[in-house]
Amino acid sequence: MSAATATPLIPEPVAAPDLIADALAKLTQDPGALFEVEVLVLLRQVRKADPARWARIRCAAKEAKSVSLADLDKLTGDSANDSAMGDSEIFPEVTLWSEPVNGAELLESLAIIIRRHVIADQTTIHAAALWAAFTWFVDVVNVAPIANVTAPEKRCGKTVLLGVLARLACRPLAVSNIAPAALFRALQLWQPTLLIDEVDAFLAEHEEARGILNAGFTRDTAFVIRCVGDDHTPTRFNVWGAKALCGIGKIADTLADRSIPLRLRRKTLGERTVKIRHADPLVFAQLSSQLARFAIDNREAVRLARPAEIEGLNDRANDCWEPLLAVAEIAGGEWPRLARTAAVSLHGLESEAPSIAAELLADVKAVFDDKRTSKLFSVDLLAALIADDEAPWATWNRGKPMSPRQLSSKLSEFGIKSGTIRQGFDTKKGYSLDQFRDAFARYICADTPAGSVTPSQPNSHAACSDFRSVTTPANVTDKKTLQPTSGAGCDGVTDKTPLPEKESASYPIFGGEV
Helix, strand or coil, X not given: CCCCCCCCCCCCCCCCHHHHHHHHHHHHHCHHHHHCHHHHHHHHHXXXXXXXXXXXXXXXXXXXXXXXXXXXXXXXXXXXXXXXHHHXXXXXXXXXXXXXXXXXXXXXXXXXXXXXXXXXXXXXHHHHHHHHHHHHXXXXXXXXXXXXXXXXXXXXXXXXXXXXXXXXXXXXXEECCCCHXXXXXXXXXHCCXXXXXXXXXXXXXXXXXXXXXXXXXXXXXCEEEEEECCCCEEEEEECCCCEEEEXXXXXXXXXXXXXXXXXXXXXXXXXXXXXXXXXXXXXXXXXXXXXXXXXXXXXXXXXXXXXXXXXXXXXXXXXXXHHHHHHHHHHCCCHHXXXXXXXXXXXXXXXXXXXXXXXXXHHHHHHHHHHCCCEEEHHHHHHHHHCCCCCHHHHCECCECCCHHHHHHHHHCCCCCCEEXXXXXXXXXXXXXXXXXXXXHHHCCCCCCCCXXXXXXXXXXXXXXXXXXXXXXXXXXXXXXCCCCCXXXXXCCECCXXXXXXXXXXXXXXXXXX
């Protein structure tokens, strides 16, 4: 073919310069915007059709330090195009609802469809509906709480709820097992809503995955560094995104702390549910379409929402509920109240299962209260802890009782260390009640003042005194505690050291019924 007849090479049309500038400005403000489809499309067009402009974009991205050049090249290359084309096969196509959606009615519809398939308390149903809606706003919020689908036993509908969430969430990616190397790559490449079934078995095999899941909780820390390629180049991977974990029993504390607990229960003979495989796919398609429209219309409102924290919840629990409360407030209706009720209920139950360290503190306090003393030798404290058959301390050391060193090590985590104390004529290593007061107040009885309260004492009179007792000199430890006498009961005062029997007889009891 001659030069005169050759067809000239015509470059593909390139996006307008203002669109490219907008894309770069968006990347500067939010590195996660690189994963948005419209931004990637613009950058790929420029890279393919205008190499000179592409070089300037790379230079600007490098100066802005918004994203590594390795990530930029990887996501705008031909292989990234192939992956993007394959996304339509991985994630279901969602058709945008044709008209604005009432948020309160949409959330109620989500609650109804969830309730149709699983048995759970209303608070769990409401939390699950809010979490499903939150996944459509994951690119505009700063916290991504994990949905922790759990139950005490098998056949409680955990996998069913996970399946319901997979049909409602944005870009769902449901897996039963995934290697850690594939996990962080999948999160960066697709930014899916990750739904992992049988997470207890999964994390037992892949402990490294727990750190990856933890890292994706907040947007500004949602990065892990891994060595890749033949030259083992350290590369940053973005692991931001919504995640749901499903398993029996309690997950690791670090994951539970970043989770919305969705607790299910086994249905009784009178309760009925619809099997998820018999569900009408058109119903879920309609709800997904409405969720997509609701998210597009309210993205900015959710991004700017600053819901008030819930009194009584710890800081991490409030962080978990922040995006869900934002969705509830924008939806309106009864949902702001329902969301807060669910948060208090679900995380209130969570507080009934304290950490092992807090449980030890509670048992130590019980020993001090039971013995009515302000000082305890280490050996006596440990003996009292081990004597409780229902506590874990009798079998703490691989079936054997907790050792003094292990007790000292656990208490030192709270800044409590043993010292030399005196009781009667004996001097040994031990602890003073004063050492525990701050820890007691912070970790097991934050709502009550520090100090032990003497239990009700039998007495021959119907009244008792609220005056502080006169104690023995500081360098002398009481030999005996106050002995009860027969008669009506009364409550003593909060006191460091109980009255010795000899002194108690010298002081009258004043009126004032307790």
